[in-house]
Amino acid sequence: MTRIRTRIRTRTRTRTLVAALALSALALVTAGCGTESDGTASGPAAAASDVTLTLGDQAKNLQTLANASGAFKGAPYQVKWAEFEGAAPLFQAVQAGAADTTYAADLPTLQALSGGVPIKAVAALRNDGTAVGIVVRKNSKIKKVADLKGQTVVVSSAKGSISEYLLANALQQAGLSYSDVKVKYLLPTDAQAAFGAGKIDAWAIFGVYKAVATQQGGREIVNGEDGRVSGYGFIGASEKALADRAKKPALADAVKRLGTALEWARSHPDAYAAAIRKNNGASAEVAKTIVSQSYGELVPVTPEVTRAVQKVADTMHGIKVLDPNVKVADSVDTSLSVK
Structure with a gap:
């Protein structure tokens, strides 16, 4: 292979x-x-x-x-x-x-x-660039990118997705390194179910999945505009x-x-x-x-x-x-x- x-x-x-x-x-x-x-x-x-x-x-x-x-x-x-x-x-x-x-x-x-x-x-x-974003639950204590330090962030859909670049670039702009967060990878449908069930704190996602996540109670803390993607x-x-x-x-x-x-x-x-x-x-x-x-x-x-x-x-x-x-x-x- x-x-x-x-x-x-x-x-x-x-x-x-x-x-x-x-x-x-x-x-x-x-x-x-x-x-x-x-x-x-x-x-x-x-x-x-x-x-x-x-x-x-x-x-x-x-x-x-x-x-x-x-x-x-x-x-x-x-x-x-x-x-x-x-x-x-x-x-x-x-x-x-x-x-x-x-x-x-x-x-x-x-x-x-x-x-x-x-x-x-x-x-x-x-x-x-606004189709890509990092979304948290509505009542999450995470208010800005800097608050992601020490947190687990789910990235969809796999290693090397556009949402991962947004995460890396946003962390850098916030004065953090990529190693300051723990990254897990899930396909969007699996992550969507987990996010809806409250099992994901922060989700880096794109397109229709981001739109659904925000409609269902998610809150976007950053997206890809202004050159972040x-x-x-x-x-x-x-x-x-x-x-x-x-x-x-x-x-x-x-x-x-x-x-x-x-x-x-x-x-x-x-x-x-x-x-x-x-x-x-x-x-x-x-x-x-x-x-x-x-x-x-x-x-x-x-x-x-x-x-x-x-x-x-x-x-x-x-x-x-x-x-x-x-x-x-x-x-x-x-x-x-x-x-």
Whole structure:
């Protein structure tokens, strides 16, 4: 097994579930697929209608957005979705050949690259960082980041998540070191149940799970705005898919369609929130929060982006969460034009 699979399975308390998710995805998304290109450059490229792209997703975020906006309506290729509740099992699915693309924040992508997952960042996603936060119970004595000293903080979903970078950076800004807290790792659904039962004092979390936690009595003590996270995520593509003569044009088209979907979400926030309520089972309040905190724009992976994310890599390498370190600029493929 690769380093990334070994690292995730040995350093988290959810290794059995993570492995099962990856294997399940492999079975689900490969069953019934049409003819696939062998990835070589010889021979004629397959017709677009014969191509199937398997798009990786977390918590139905992209799928909900794509369906609500109609982004893939009329696409000249087939689209399948590989759904996971966190980045770690999504990257395992790519490693297993069960997904062509990834959708993740900066640090999970860096962790996957550090572990040898064969992907390239093909587009960047940008937001204001407020989708990531550290949440405590309403009546907790923890009022600010400095109060976390000596406490146990649960990080979702695995070692090297965006919520872990927020924790590390916020601790540093508060004059604390990473060793001043005890970190435990839980997948979001497990952590959500434990948090609701009062078994977690502090939870570093993201997205829909943070929105639900605050709605159910949690109190946010810090989030990722004001540079506490980079504000960038990535759409990645497997090197195998990028080398496939038939799939690469479909990948380029899919990335542009996701950009169009994000533009639709910005101009139709109420319709997007309604889709989240319907497809994800979220309440109206949670759906509205998700819309306000979601990635708002798809942009090229420019030197500005790579510099911002390199800072994340260097910080996490310094506290031995990311090892070996990653040179971000070397893990980018700009051949799929975003704009």
